[in-house]
Amino acid sequence: MSVGRFTFASLDQQTHHEVDYEEPDRYQGLYGIDGDRLMIARGSGLSYVAASFGEGVKSVGLRHFNRVLSFEPEERRIRVEAGMTIGALQAFLVDYGLLLPVQPGHPEITVGGCVACNVHGKNQYKEGLFDAWVDEMEVVHPDRGVQRCRADDDDPLFRLTCGGYGTTGIICSAVLRLVPLPSRVIRQKLIRVRSLEETADCVQERKEDFDLLYSWNDLSGFGKTYGAGYVLTGVYEDEDAMADLDWSSQPLDPSRRKARLPLMNKLSVRSVSRAYHAMMKRSDNKLLSLTRVSYPAAKLGFYFDLYGNRGFLEHKVLIPLDRYRQYFEKLERLQRDLGEPIPLVSMKVFRGSSRLVSYDGEGISFTVDVFNSPGGRALLGGLDTIDTDLGAIASVYVDSRLSAEVVRRQYPEYEQFKEGVARLDPKRLFRSSLTERLDL
Numbered sequence: 075m076s077v078g079r080f081t082f083a084s085l086d087q088q089t090h091h092e093v094d095y096e097e098p099d100r101y102q103g104l105y106g107i108d109g110d111r112l113m114i115a116r117g118s119g120l121s122y123v124a125a126s127f128g129e130g131v132k133s134v135g136l137r138h139f140n141r142v143l144s145f146e147p148e149e150r151r152i153r154v155e156a157g158m159t160i161g162a163l164q165a166f167l168v169d170y171g172l173l174l175p176v177q178p179g180h181p182e183i184t185v186g187g188c189v190a191c192n193v194h195g196k197n198q199y200k201e202g203l204f205d206a207w208v209d210e211m212e213v214v215h216p217d218r219g220v221q222r223c224r225a226d227d228d229d230p231l232f233r234l235t236c237g238g239y240g241t242t243g244i245i246c247s248a249v250l251r252l253v254p255l256p257s258r259v260i261r262q263k264l265i266r267v268r269s270l271e272e273t274a275d276c277v278q279e280r281k282e283d284f285d286l287l288y289s290w291n292d293l294s295g296f297g298k299t300y301g302a303g304y305v306l307t308g309v310y311e312d313e314d315a316m317a318d319l320d321w322s323s324q325p326l327d328p329s330r331r332k333a334r335l336p337l338m339n340k341l342s343v344r345s346v347s348r349a350y351h352a353m354m355k356r357s358d359n360k361l362l363s364l365t366r367v368s369y370p371a372a373k374l375g376f377y378f379d380l381y382g383n384r385g386f387l388e389h390k391v392l393i394p395l396d397r398y399r400q401y402f403e404k405l406e407r408l409q410r411d412l413g414e415p416i417p418l419v420s421m422k423v424f425r426g427s428s429r430l431v432s433y434d435g436e437g438i439s440f441t442v443d444v445f446n447s448p449g450g451r452a453l454l455g456g457l458d459t460i461d462t463d464l465g466a467i468a469s470v471y472v473d474s475r476l477s478a479e480v481v482r483r484q485y486p487e488y489e490q491f492k493e494g495v496a497r498l499d500p501k502r503l504f505r506s507s508l509t510e511r512l513d514l
Contacts, residue, residue: 080093083328084507085121086386087328088474089124089507091128091129094132095116096135097138099138104244104246112130112131112502112504113133114131114240114505114506115134116135117184117186118159122472122473122474123473125190125471129510131505136244139155142166150172150252151250151252153249156189156245156248160181160182161365163185165321173252176188176201176207177368178193182323182326189245190240191239197284197287200281203426208248208249209250210222210249211248230494234498237430239506240504240509241505242495242499255364257310259311259363260362260363261311262307262308262359263307263308264304267291270398270421271301271399273421274398274402276289277421287307288306289420290304291421293409293419301406319365323372324372324375325375326378334383336383337382338381343415344415381445384445387446388441388473389454391441392424392434394436394437394465404460408457409453413449414444418441418443435467437466441472442457454475461484468481476511477511482513
């Protein structure tokens, strides 16, 4: 077991804390974790917000718990340790012609992190959230020992752990359901759209047609092309021409101390958007590998550094289907009033139902990255009001300035989640900067 004191940072660079870090390398060390102080599990440490560390909280690293424990290819089930990365898991599965349907955007994200945040992939409408593919889990708690829970038992431990942000204990392992891998290649095609409203109409109307469906929109300026962009669509091809998949990724370590030059700024953002627009056009009607489509951020780690040491802020909100036109009208008015460019915008279509504090429901998932500046923060503060007024919910695991009051107003089962966690962990041993900020 290795121990030490380290300074960790969130991916958006908004939270930094020096914390005690413990990294067990045997189950004896994990099961015997000290229950006399606050703690939180830590996977790869790639969360946008400080979900795996906090002031006065010990982080327990799971890097050594990264193995396949059992595999039933005929049953399409696999049991893995929580520290296994999604990329390593899929690299193992591909030779058996199997796929884990929900894949976050970077291959170094761990299975435990996917469960704790209950993440979505590139097509939530068809795939659901990560918990839809989890059958069983083992969760360790100093006062309760190793607890096993199953999806089909309506077990409160299972429901509160998926999307529980680490508050119920340390996830040790998970049994995941798999599907046949249709192909190793996807044909990507672009649909040109002229506005945010047209984009939302398009992804809603075409949601049954594609295996891959999300957008890129340009809100970096206020001219005639405001809101224009592309809907990226993809369909698995029968042709398996690209047999050699590239599982490598650009190192992504938000806690590493380094000089980050603010190359993405208000003077350069229009030029960056035009360059990205040109790059997107060249990707139309192209065969792309499974790895490139599954992990679009794998080679783009530099993007997060472009904002400099001040970092950036991300806001992701699920807008009801009957209100996205109102939402985009209010957003444009707010953005123009502030004169604040938005460097990155994307949309997906969702279906499901809101539960506890998981980012789920039916509507348009709308994501923006903004500058960490007075204007950027004013913009997101205005969006908090618009979100709440229109019945939208903001994702709690991407926005470092989201408040407990906003989350309480947006999530009907907020108090139910808190009460459930209190029953499982009366001492509230498992905390992080995220859970403290949101009073979870």
